[in-house]
Amino acid sequence: MRDWLRDLFRDRPVWINALMIFSSYMAFIYMPWDIFWKPVAEDQEVWFGVMFTGWWAKLMALPHWFIYAAATHGIRRRRPWVCTWGAFYTAQISIGMLVWNISTFGFSLLGVFLGLISAAPFALLTLALADAREHFSEIRKPMRARYGEWALVTGASAGLGVEFARALAREGVSCVLAARREDRLREVADELEQRHRVETRVVPVDLSKPEGAEELARACADLEIGVLVNNAGLGYAGRFEKLETERLTDLITVNCTSPVILTSRLVGGMIERGRGAVIFSGSIAGRQPLPLHGVYSASKAFDRLFAESLYVELREQGIDVLVLEPGTTETEFQEVAGEIPHSGDTAETVVALAMTTLGEQPAVVSGWWNWIRAIVPARVFPRSLIAYVARDVIKERIPIEMR
Ligand SMILES: NC(=O)c1ccc[n+]([C@@H]2O[C@H](COP(=O)([O-])OP(=O)(O)OC[C@H]3O[C@@H](n4cnc5c(N)ncnc54)[C@H](OP(=O)(O)O)[C@@H]3O)[C@@H](O)[C@H]2O)c1
Incomplete structure (x- = not known):
């Protein structure tokens, strides 16, 4: 509990932490009482x-409730918009106090004096919030300064892996790029070297083989x-009895076993140097049972629980x-998993979110809509209901012969 509180309040001035405590009191205790009781x-x-x-009054309390809930979240997660919107809100209170x-008391000396006295603390808070950008996450040290010169990115031949490599190289970090398709890795390496002047090392490796992760760890031991x-990761969708056993075990090795081996091999060096970062590509699929994608969903739940545990252990x-x-x-x-194509976020947006939240929290879901879909129902409804609904969603996304 003490460590959790230390983590919660770390690196913020006392007045911002006090604001967070006050906002959460308003959001979770006072406003629900005010509105419903x-x-x-x-x-x-x-x-x-x-x-x-x-x-x-009941109606006008709703925006207040929303504002305090947003402020609690925004301050806790160091979101830059808190400076602007928080300042707007406290300015509104300040004006309100004066009016x-x-x-x-009337437009008298007493009325103006009392108005100014009660408006002043909120006016000061407005100025402090507007000037508090350094305490919110947009301004952070580049990755190279925070963690060191080299990164290892698995699955760097496509999708999120390419974007991770680009984002790291943009911040001056040299990259070891690993996946099976060497030609694709070399293209990414050329791009990073030319555009960002960083070093690269290409390691073609099959992480579905039990020895793959060990080979990769050896290839960057120096x-x-x-x-x-x-x-690196893959999905494999369809009715369980129609899926090939070998592909399922490959999936588990790539998604679960290899991350464990690589983390185990590399984390010792990070501990010795007193700094480092480990990022996992999990999925909202790991937040709920996902019939017709069950092994993938279980593998991503594994990644999430493993990462959240390490967050506390290594902090x-x-x-x-x-x-x-x-x-x-x-x-x-989607193509690899055997899904019918459907639209989604861009890899660039998703990776940008990881880069800004690394160090701030153990897990991050990309996008508020995904957050509502993945987190809220799992906390409110029976898990069996969620599994049935999820099955119906996945059914629409896979070819008829695999349903
Ligand atoms: N895209 C999504 O909708 C989504 C959603 C949630 C989570 N994720 C997760 O995000 C991660 C990246 O996926 P993505 O969307 O970028 O998919 P992607 O475009 O298919 O890329 C997957 C990467 O993993 C590598 N990989 C697959 N099997 C491998 C193996 N046996 N050995 C070595 N590398 C292997 C692939 O490289 P090679 O084929 O060259 O080996 C590729 O670079 C995965 O962990 C996935 O579960 C994706």
């Missing part, structure tokens, strides 16, 4: 110094790998761990 006749709500009563006192991106040794959980992303994944 407080008698309508007693309810009052003030916006811009104008008081609303009765049902109007309220003047309208209550380098100080500061960032490991366990990204004090200076190593950041993140599991990125995308929804549908437009890569070669």
